Amino acid sequence: xxxxxxxxxxxxxxxxxxxxxxxxxxxxxxxxxxxxxxxxxxxxxxxxxxxxxxxxxxxxxxxxxxxxxxxxxxxxxxxxxxxxxxxxxxxxxxxxxxxxxxxxxxxxxxxxxxxxxxxxxxxxxxxxxxxxxxxxxxxxxxxxxxxxxxxxxxxxxxxxxxxxxxxxxxxxxxxxxxxxxxxxxxxxxxxxxxxxxxxxx
Amino acid sequence: xxxxxxxxxxxxxxxxxxxxxxxxxxxxxxxxxxxxxxxxxxxxxxxxxxxxxxxxxxxxxxxxxxxxxxxxxxxxxxxxxxxxxxxxxxxxxxxxxxxxxxxxxxxxxxxxxxxxxxxxxxxxxxxxxxxxxxxxxxxxxxxxxxxxxxxxxxxxxxxxxxxxxxxxxxxxxxxxxxxxxxxxxxxxxxxxxxxxxxxxxxxxxxxxxxxxxxxxxxxxxxxxxxxxxxxxxxxxxxxxxxx
Numbered sequence: 001x002x003x004x005x006x007x008x009x010x011x012x013x014x015x016x017x018x019x020x021x022x023x024x025x026x027x028x029x030x031x032x033x034x035x036x037x038x039x040x041x042x043x044x045x046x047x048x049x050x051x052x053x054x055x056x057x058x059x060x061x062x063x064x065x066x067x068x069x070x071x072x073x074x075x076x077x078x079x080x081x082x083x084x085x086x087x088x089x090x091x092x093x094x095x096x097x098x099x100x101x102x103x104x105x106x107x108x109x110x111x112x113x114x115x116x117x118x119x120x121x122x123x124x125x126x127x128x129x130x131x132x133x134x135x136x137x138x139x140x141x142x143x144x145x146x147x148x149x150x151x152x153x154x155x156x157x158x159x160x161x162x163x164x165x166x167x168x169x170x171x172x173x174x175x176x177x178x179x180x181x182x183x184x185x186x187x188x189x190x191x192x193x194x195x196x197x198x199x200x201x
Numbered sequence: 202x203x204x205x206x207x208x209x210x211x212x213x214x215x216x217x218x219x220x221x222x223x224x225x226x227x228x229x230x231x232x233x234x235x236x237x238x239x240x241x242x243x244x245x246x247x248x249x250x251x252x253x254x255x256x257x258x259x260x261x262x263x264x265x266x267x268x269x270x271x272x273x274x275x276x277x278x279x280x281x282x283x284x285x286x287x288x289x290x291x292x293x294x295x296x297x298x299x300x301x302x303x304x305x306x307x308x309x310x311x312x313x314x315x316x317x318x319x320x321x322x323x324x325x326x327x328x329x330x331x332x333x334x335x336x337x338x339x340x341x342x343x344x345x346x347x348x349x350x351x352x353x354x355x356x357x358x359x360x361x362x363x364x365x366x367x368x369x370x371x372x373x374x375x376x377x378x379x380x381x382x383x384x385x386x387x388x389x390x391x392x393x394x395x396x397x398x399x400x401x402x403x404x405x406x407x408x409x410x411x412x413x414x415x416x417x418x419x420x421x422x423x424x425x426x427x428x429x430x431x432x433x434x435x436x437x438x439x440x441x442x443x444x
Binding site: 016017020022023024025027028030031032035059060063072076077079080088091092190194195198 | 313345
C-alpha cells in the first residue's frame with residue numbers, strides 16, 4: 001500500500017526528465033523568439049511581433065505541451081521565458097507577466113488533465129499574454145522610453161509613437177491572445193503532419 | 202553536462218564568481234539596454250557598456266574583445282553621422298537596423314558570451330545553489346545554458362541548407378520558410394535534447410538525494426569591486442523611485 005502512494009506522489013512531483021525537457025524547449029523557444037524579434041527594428045513590424053511570436057512559437061510550444069503531464073511545467077517555462085525577455089532588454093514587465101500568465105495557463109491546462117485539446121489551445125493563448133508585457137513600457141511612459149533611445153533617430157521614434165497610441169493597448173493584448181490560439185492550432189497541425197510521423201511526439 | 206575538461210575554459214585568467222557575472226549581466230541589460238533609471242544613470246551607461254570588453258580581455262579573449270570594441274565604436278560613429286545629416290527613407294532604416302541594433306545590443310551580447318564562455322555548467326549550478334534557487338529552476342536553466350550553443354549551431358546549419366534550396370528571405374520559395382526551417386530545426390533539437398537528457402539522467406540528475414558539487418566558488422577582491430560598481434546604478438534607480 002505504501003509503495004502505491006509513494007509512486008503516486010512521485011508521479012505528481014516534477015522529475016529530472018521533466019525539468020530537462022523544460023530547459024530544452026525553453027532554449028529552442030528563446031532562439032526562435034530572438035530571431036523573430038530582430039524584425040522589430042522596422043517600426044511597422046514592432047506591433048507585428050505580438051502576432052508573429054505566438055504564431056511561430058506555437059509550433060515549439062505544442063510539441064512541449066505533449067510532454068507536459070504534471071502541474072508546474074508550464075509555469076516554469078513561462079517564467080524562464082519572461083526572465084529571458086528581461087535579460088534581452090524588454091524590462092521587468094514580461095517577468096511579472098510570466099509568473100501570472102504562466103500559472104493561469106498551467107491551471108487551465110490542468111483542468112483538462114493536459115489532454116484536452118480545447119484547454120491546451122486556450123492555455124497557450126493565455127501564456128502568450130506574456131508577450132504583451134514587452135510592450136507595456138511603451139504605453140506607461142513612451143517619452144521616458146525613448147529619452148534613452150535617442151540614438152535610434154527621431155524618425156524611428158516618431159514612427160513608433162504614432163503606432164503605439166494608448167487605444168492600441170487592448171488590441172495588442174487581444175492580438176497576443178488570439179494569435180496564441182492560432183499558433184496553437186498551427187502547432188497542432190504541424191504535429192499531425194510532421195512530428196507524429198517522425199515519432200518524436 | 203560537465204565541461205570542466207574543456208581546455209579553453211581552464212585557461213581563463215582573472216576569476217570572477219558566477220554570481221557577480223549574473224549581476225553584471227542583469228545590470229547591463231537593465232540600464233544600458235533597457236534604459237531604466239533616467240538621466241542620472243545615463244552618464245554611467247558608457248562605463249557599463251565597456252565592462253564586458255574589459256572582462257573579455259581579462260579572460261584572455263583578446264580577439265573577441267577587439268572585434269567587439271571596433272564594431273561598437275564604428276557603429277556609434279556611423280549612427281551619429283546618420284543623425285547629423287538627417288538621412289531619411291529606406292537607407293536610413295537600413296543603417297538604423299544594422300547599426301542601431303549593434304551598438305545597443307553588443308555590450309549585452311558580449312556580456313552573455315563572456316558568461317557562457319568563462320563559466321562551466323557545474324560552477325553555474327554551484328552559484329545558483331548558493332543563491333538558494335529551487336532545483337526546479339536550476340535544472341532547466343543549466344540545461345538551457347548548455348543547450349544554447351547547440352541550438353544556435355543547428356539553426357545556422359539548417360539556414361544554410363535551406364538557403365541552398367532557395368528557401369530564405371528573398372529566395373525563390375520564401376513562402377515555405379516557416380515550415381521548411383522549423384520542422385527540421387525542431388526535429389534536430391528535440392533528438393539532441395533526448396540524448397542530452399538520457400546522458401544527464403544516467404549521471405544522477407533529478408535523483409532523490411541531494412547533489413554535491415566540487416566547484417569552489419566564492420567572492421574575492423575583484424568580485425567585491427565589481428559588485429560595488431553594479432550597485433551604483435541600482436541605488437540611483439531606487440533613489441529616483443523613492444523621491
